[in-house]
Amino acid sequence: MYSVIINNKEHHGEAGQTILNLLHRIGVDVPALCYDERLHPFSVCRSCLVKVKGQDQLQPACRTLVTDKMVVETHTSEIEDYRKGILQMLARDYPFSEVTRFPQKEFHQWLKHYGITEETKNTTTPVIDSSHPYMQVDMGRCINCSRCVKICDELQGQFVWHIINRGDKTKIISDSKSLFAESSCVSCGACADACPTGAIEDKQAIKLGTPDEITRSVCAYCGVGCEIEIGVKEQKIVGVHPAKNALVNKGHLCVKGRYAWEYMYAGDRITQPMIRYAGKWKKASWDEAIKYCAERLTSISKKHGADSISIIGSARATNEDNYCIQKFARAVIGTNNVDNCARVCHQPTAKAMSMVLGMGASTNSFDDIERAKTILVAGADTTESHPVVGARIKQAAIKGANLIVIDPRRTELAEYATFHLQLKPGTNIPLFHAMAHVIVSEKLHNEEFIINRTEGWDEFKKFIAEWTPERAAKICGVHPRLIRESARLFAQKSPSMCFHGLGLTEHTQGTENVMALITIALLTGNIGKEGAGINPLRGQNNVQGSAVMGCDPAVYTGMASVKTERKRFEELWKTYLPATRGLTLPEMLDAAVAGDLKAMWIIGYDVFFTMPNSKHTKEAFDMLDFIIVQDMFMNETAKKFADVFLPCASSFEKAGTFMNAERRIQKVRAAVSRPQEVKADWEVVCIMAAAMKKKELFNFSSAQDIWNEIRDTWSAAYGITYERLDNNGIQWPCPTTDHPGTTILHTETFPREGGRAKLSIIEFCPTTEQVTPAYPFILITGRTLYHFNAGNMTYRTANKDICPADLLHLNPKDANIIGLQDGDTARVVSKYGEASLTVCIDKSLNKGEAFSTFNDARVFINKITSPLRDKYVQTPEYKITAVRIEKCSA
Incomplete structure (x- = not known):
C-alpha cells in the first residue's frame, strides 16, 4: 500500500493504480472525457490534469501511476480555470439544445458543473445519420475524444471508426466513409456506450428515454453468460447495457445481448393459456x-x-x-x-470429456484467454456465435498470442490466425491424429505429464505412429506442412488453450472428435493449468x-x-x-x-x-x-x-x-x-x-x-x-460456503477410477453422407451473429432488418457453374427434402461446399438435413448433408 496525499488528506493507493482510479475510489470527481475504464488510458482530452508535487507541469490523472508519499492537488484555481477553458473550447459550436435534451450525458454534466452555456448561436445544420437500425450518428456533437475509436479497436477489434485530418479539421468517420449502416460495424454498441456526448447514440435511448432504475442480470442468449444492466422506466425496459465490472464480458456485449430484447413486447407474444x-x-x-x-x-x-x-x-x-x-x-x-x-x-462434448477426463464440463475460465500463448479454435465461428469471447480471442491474437483455427470455412478469426487448417467437413479425427503423430514422433510431448497423469500411453504410441500428416492430408485436404507446423506450435508455445464448437460435435463421430482433440491437450500437458484446457463453447444461455x-x-x-x-x-x-x-x-x-x-x-x-x-x-x-x-x-x-x-x-x-x-x-x-x-x-x-x-x-x-x-x-x-x-x-465445484469456487479443473488428478485421464485410440469412420453425382455438394449449417437458434426472439427485433433471412453461401466458382449470382434464389435438394434460399457469393468456402444458417422458419433448412447420428449420444449430423443446388426460375 502506498500513502498518497490528495487535497491535504491521506489516502491509500496500490501499485499499478492510476491517480484517476484512486480519485474514483475516494469519491473525488474530475472530468476525464477521453477516459473509459475498459480502455488503456491515452490522455487526449487533457481535462483530468492534476498537480503532482515535484512536477513542473500538470499531469494526466488517467495515466499517471500513484507512488508512495505522492502529493496531489486536484482542484486548485489554476487547474479549474484550465479545465473550464478546455470545456469551453470543446463546446464551441456545440448544439446546446442537446444538453437540455440529454442532461445525463457525461459531457453535458461537466458543462453544467462549470457553468458553460451557449454564447453564440450555432448555425450549423446537423447532419444526422439514422441509417443503422440501432444507432444514430450525429457528428455535430462529436468532441473528438476518440473513445469510440479506441473502444472499437481495443474491446471489439472491429476498427470501424477512424480519425482523419489534423488540427481544427480533425474529425471521426466510419470506415464506410458514408452511411454508418454500410460500415463494417457489428452493432455491439460499445461506441455508443463510450460516447460522452451522444454523437453516437442508441436509438432505443432516444425513443424510450432515460431509465429510472437499473437491474443487474444475465443475458438471455448464448452460453458466454454476459452480465447485463437492464434499464427500466415505468415498468418497461428501455435499454440494456453491459455490466462494467463483469468478470465474463468485461463491460462488453454483442448486438443480441445489447439490443435484441424487444421481443419482450412483440404483439404476438402469448400471454394466456x-x-x-x-x-x-x-x-x-x-x-x-x-x-x-x-x-x-x-x-x-x-x-x-x-x-x-x-x-x-x-x-x-x-x-x-x-x-x-x-x-x-x-x-x-x-x-x-x-x-x-x-x-x-454439445452432448458429444459432455460424453467425451466424461469418458476421457471424468467430468463433462469446461476445464478452464474465459480469463485464461489472456494467459494463453497459443489458442486453438476448432469447429467454431466464434465471433459469430459467441461474439464476446470471439472478440477476446481476436484481441489476444492482435496482441501476439498464436492462433490456430480449424474450420472448413475461412471465418473472421481465421484472418487473424497463425495457421488456418481448412479441412474437409467431417475429417477432424485424421487431422487431430496427424497432429498427435507429429507431437509424439518429434518428441514434443510432455512425458512427465503423460506418465504421471494418463493411461494407455504404450498402446497409443503404437496406434498414432501410423497417422502421418501425409496420410491425414489425403483425407482432410490440409497440406502436411501446415499440420506439422500447427502441431509444433501448439506443443512448443505453451500454455495452449482449446476452444471448440458444434463443428466438432454435430457429426456421426462427434463424441470421438472431441476425444481426439482432448488427446492433443493431454499429450502436451495442457490440462489442469492456467491458459490451457478444453473449453466447449455452449450455444444457449x-x-x-x-x-x-x-x-x-x-x-x-x-x-x-x-x-x-x-x-x-x-x-x-x-x-x-x-x-x-x-x-x-x-x-x-x-x-x-x-x-x-x-x-x-x-x-x-x-x-x-x-x-x-x-x-x-x-x-x-x-x-x-x-x-x-x-x-x-x-x-x-x-x-x-x-x-x-x-x-x-x-x-x-x-x-x-x-x-x-x-x-x-x-x-x-x-x-x-x-x-x-x-x-x-x-x-x-x-x-x-x-x-x-x-x-x-x-x-x-x-x-x-x-x-x-x-x-x-x-x-x-x-x-x-x-x-x-x-x-x-x-x-463450481464450490463445496463449502467459504470456498472461492474453482477456476481450473483437474489441477492434480482426474475424477476417473485411478485418477488418470485416458489416451483414446479412435478409428476414423467416414460418414456415409457423401457426395454423389446426384448430390455433388456438401451443405454445412451454422450460426450467425444476428440471430439465435430458432429465431423466435431475434426475428421479433430489429436484428431482422440487419439480417433478413437465412442465406445460401456458395463459392464463386460453384455459383458461376450453376449460373447463380448474389441475390438469386436457389433450390437446395437432399435425399430428405428441399428448401429455397437467397444466394450469397462467399470466398470463405471451399469449392464443392455450401453453408447456411438455420434460424428462419420461412426457409426451414431442417427439411433437408441428414438424419445420421453420433453413435454414443445420438446427436444429429447437422454439419454434413449431401445436396444438389439448382437455380430457381424467375
Whole structure:
C-alpha cells in the first residue's frame, strides 16, 4: 500500500493504480472525457490534469501511476480555470439544445458543473445519420475524444471508426466513409456506450428515454453468460447495457445481448393459456389448462405406462426451472424420458470429456484467454456465435498470442490466425491424429505429464505412429506442412488453450472428435493449468445448466448417474424413482413413430423446427396423442402439433440462476413484472405436480427455495448460496460456503477410477453422407451473429432488418457453374427434402461446399438435413448433408 496525499488528506493507493482510479475510489470527481475504464488510458482530452508535487507541469490523472508519499492537488484555481477553458473550447459550436435534451450525458454534466452555456448561436445544420437500425450518428456533437475509436479497436477489434485530418479539421468517420449502416460495424454498441456526448447514440435511448432504475442480470442468449444492466422506466425496459465490472464480458456485449430484447413486447407474444379444440385455439384459464393437462397425462400413463410420456427441458430456462422439470418427470410421471437441447449440440462434448477426463464440463475460465500463448479454435465461428469471447480471442491474437483455427470455412478469426487448417467437413479425427503423430514422433510431448497423469500411453504410441500428416492430408485436404507446423506450435508455445464448437460435435463421430482433440491437450500437458484446457463453447444461455440439473435421461442433478445413484435420490426426494432406461430426444421421436411414445411436454424448445430431417419429426408428432408446448411464442411445433399452449415468463421477468460455459453460476433477476397470466416455468411445473397429487414434492415458494434443494442434492454446488451470487457469480465445484469456487479443473488428478485421464485410440469412420453425382455438394449449417437458434426472439427485433433471412453461401466458382449470382434464389435438394434460399457469393468456402444458417422458419433448412447420428449420444449430423443446388426460375 502506498500513502498518497490528495487535497491535504491521506489516502491509500496500490501499485499499478492510476491517480484517476484512486480519485474514483475516494469519491473525488474530475472530468476525464477521453477516459473509459475498459480502455488503456491515452490522455487526449487533457481535462483530468492534476498537480503532482515535484512536477513542473500538470499531469494526466488517467495515466499517471500513484507512488508512495505522492502529493496531489486536484482542484486548485489554476487547474479549474484550465479545465473550464478546455470545456469551453470543446463546446464551441456545440448544439446546446442537446444538453437540455440529454442532461445525463457525461459531457453535458461537466458543462453544467462549470457553468458553460451557449454564447453564440450555432448555425450549423446537423447532419444526422439514422441509417443503422440501432444507432444514430450525429457528428455535430462529436468532441473528438476518440473513445469510440479506441473502444472499437481495443474491446471489439472491429476498427470501424477512424480519425482523419489534423488540427481544427480533425474529425471521426466510419470506415464506410458514408452511411454508418454500410460500415463494417457489428452493432455491439460499445461506441455508443463510450460516447460522452451522444454523437453516437442508441436509438432505443432516444425513443424510450432515460431509465429510472437499473437491474443487474444475465443475458438471455448464448452460453458466454454476459452480465447485463437492464434499464427500466415505468415498468418497461428501455435499454440494456453491459455490466462494467463483469468478470465474463468485461463491460462488453454483442448486438443480441445489447439490443435484441424487444421481443419482450412483440404483439404476438402469448400471454394466456390456450387449448386446441377441433383444430382451433381457444383461450383458457390456468385452472382449466392445468386440469386438462393433468387429466390427459394421468390417463395416458395409466393406459400406456409412465414411459409413454416424455418431457423436454429448456436451455433458455433457469437452473431452478430445469431442476423442477426433471424432478417432475421422474417423481411425478415416473419416467427417465427427460432431455434437453444439449442432445443436439454439445452432448458429444459432455460424453467425451466424461469418458476421457471424468467430468463433462469446461476445464478452464474465459480469463485464461489472456494467459494463453497459443489458442486453438476448432469447429467454431466464434465471433459469430459467441461474439464476446470471439472478440477476446481476436484481441489476444492482435496482441501476439498464436492462433490456430480449424474450420472448413475461412471465418473472421481465421484472418487473424497463425495457421488456418481448412479441412474437409467431417475429417477432424485424421487431422487431430496427424497432429498427435507429429507431437509424439518429434518428441514434443510432455512425458512427465503423460506418465504421471494418463493411461494407455504404450498402446497409443503404437496406434498414432501410423497417422502421418501425409496420410491425414489425403483425407482432410490440409497440406502436411501446415499440420506439422500447427502441431509444433501448439506443443512448443505453451500454455495452449482449446476452444471448440458444434463443428466438432454435430457429426456421426462427434463424441470421438472431441476425444481426439482432448488427446492433443493431454499429450502436451495442457490440462489442469492456467491458459490451457478444453473449453466447449455452449450455444444457449443455460444449455450447460439444463443438462447439469438433470434434464438428461442418464443423469440426475449434478450429473449423478441414474444407474448408480437412484437410491440416494429416492432418499433425498422421499419417493420411488424409475429404474428403466430413459430415452434421448432422437429416441423419443423414433419411439413415437413406432407407437410406443404417446405424449410430450416441451418447454422452451422448438423441436419440430430444429431437429434434422423434419419429415421424420413430423411423422413422430403426428403419432403422438398429446403435446404440451410451454413458451413465449407460438413456435413451429406449437402451430402444427400442440394440443395445449402454456405461456411462460422471459428471463427479464423472473428470478433464478444460469450456468455459463465456464461453469459459472450467475444470478438472474426480474427487472420488470410479467404479464398477469404468465408464469415462470418452475411455477407451472409445481402447479401441474399439485394437480397430479404430488404437491408435497414441489412445495417451493421461490426460485431460492429450489436452489437450496439443488445445493442439498449436488455437493459440488453446496457452497453457492444466493447471497454469494450478488456479483459475478461463482464457478463450481464450490463445496463449502467459504470456498472461492474453482477456476481450473483437474489441477492434480482426474475424477476417473485411478485418477488418470485416458489416451483414446479412435478409428476414423467416414460418414456415409457423401457426395454423389446426384448430390455433388456438401451443405454445412451454422450460426450467425444476428440471430439465435430458432429465431423466435431475434426475428421479433430489429436484428431482422440487419439480417433478413437465412442465406445460401456458395463459392464463386460453384455459383458461376450453376449460373447463380448474389441475390438469386436457389433450390437446395437432399435425399430428405428441399428448401429455397437467397444466394450469397462467399470466398470463405471451399469449392464443392455450401453453408447456411438455420434460424428462419420461412426457409426451414431442417427439411433437408441428414438424419445420421453420433453413435454414443445420438446427436444429429447437422454439419454434413449431401445436396444438389439448382437455380430457381424467375
